[in-house]
Amino acid sequence: MVASKPNARVPIELCAEGLAKRFGSEVVLENLDLEVASGELIAIVGASGCGKTVLLHLLIGLHQPSAxxxxxxxxxxxEAPLVDLSTLDETGLEDIRLSWSVVFQHNALFAGSVYDNCAIWLREHPHLDEAIIRTRVREALADVGLDVDEVIEKERGQLSGGMAKRVAVARALVPDPMVIFYDEPTTGLDPMFGAQIQELIWSTHHRPRxxxxxxxxxxxxxxxELLRRLxxxxxxxxxxxxxxxxxxDAFCALEEGPPHDYMLQMPGLHARPPREALRAAPHGA
Ligand SMILES: Nc1ncnc2c1ncn2[C@@H]1O[C@H](COP(=O)(O)OP(=O)(O)OP(=O)(O)O)[C@@H](O)[C@H]1O
Ligand SMILES: [Mg+2]
Structure with missing residues (x-):
């Protein structure tokens, strides 16, 4: 169950080795190696349909690799050892996922109120009473720029696309996870809320545990814009x-090849948000 890879000084958090994913005859990923060290902030980019979500789902054990x-x-x-996800049963995977949170591309909110969605992981915690959970949920909803009293009892179907996205981000942050996976966390948001989520990703990443x-x-x-800020x-x-x-910076400096072509076409948040909307923007607001 435990892989033989030794933990380095900065431990490896995640590691893909020779990863492949095929759906029938479609080869989405082939022989991919990737190491993510603990503490890293990493962005996975690429054209639509190139396999970003598939890679994310492989990393969190939702897809089984083809190789x-x-x-x-x-x-x-x-000792926080590295574990091969394919050797774990559902309980083992759940154990590992206790320190992870995921913002899914299409939010994956379940039927129930915004509060229920955000409280779900804390309710698993035996020592937290409901008042503490409510406070944590309210803080997270406020952090993503939602009017807490307006949304907290709303049902999933009563949320706009942008609201649902922000609820999904809030839900991921409530349990104070060690590893956070975000799949398109700003897609569908207007520039101001997009900037707020970018800032929140930054501040959450750097907030001491x-x-x-x-x-x-x-x-x-x-x-x-997210890349530029983070x-x-x-x-x-x-x-x-x-x-x-x-x-x-090295990615931006390339003057040819797929990264260069991609950067030229990469959508940004077109309007710049007002400076005062960015309380402590990490990079050159
Ligand atoms: N469950 C599945 N069954 C069959 N094919 C799939 C499945 N999931 C993804 N694919 C295919 O894998 C390829 C990569 O999909 P993926 O969702 O990872 O793209 P992406 O890079 O996240 O794109 P986008 O930026 O549009 O979200 C696509 O061709 C898609 O049709
Ligand atoms: Mg995707």
Missing amino acids: GRVLARHHGWP QDGQLRTSVIVSHDR HPRVVMLHEAGICFDGPY
Whole structure:
């Protein structure tokens, strides 16, 4: 169950080795290697349909690889070893996922109120009473820019697309996860709310954890403004593999090839938000 890979000084949080995913005759990913160290902020980019969501779902164990494997750090164990996800049963996967949160591309809110959606993981916690949970949920909804009293009792079907996206982000942040996976966290948001979510991703990533461990953020995005603000490590998918893996500045500096072409076409949030909307924007607001 435990892979032999030794933990380095900065531990590896996630690792894909020779990863492939095929659907019938369609090869989505082939022989892909990727290491994500603890504390990294990483953006996965690439053209629509290139396999970003599939890769994310492989990393969180929702898809089974056609070949290769995914290793993840198991925070529930004292030494936090790397574990091959394919060796885990549903309970084992649930244990690992206790330290993860996911913002799904289409939000994946379940039927029930906004409050129920956001409270779900904290309610699993045996020592938290409902008043504390309510406070945490209200804070998270306020953090994503929602009018808390207006939305908290709304049902999923009563939310606009942008509201649902922000609820999905709030739900992911409520449990204070160690690793956060965001699939298109700003898609469908107007520039001001998009900027607020970008800032929230940044501040959440850097907010110290009580246990002193580093947080890791993996973001799938088409949002050029998000990259510009967060300066992540950029991993670009192209033709079933990784065509670029490096710092944001190096990604921008390329003058030819798929990353360059992609950057030219990459949608951004077209209007710039007012400066005062960005309380502490991380990079060059
Ligand atoms: N469950 C599935 N069954 C069959 N094919 C699938 C499945 N999931 C994804 N695919 C295919 O895999 C390819 C990659 O899909 P994926 O959703 O990862 O794209 P993406 O890069 O996230 O695109 P977008 O930016 O539009 O979200 C697509 O051709 C898609 O049709
Ligand atoms: Mg996708």
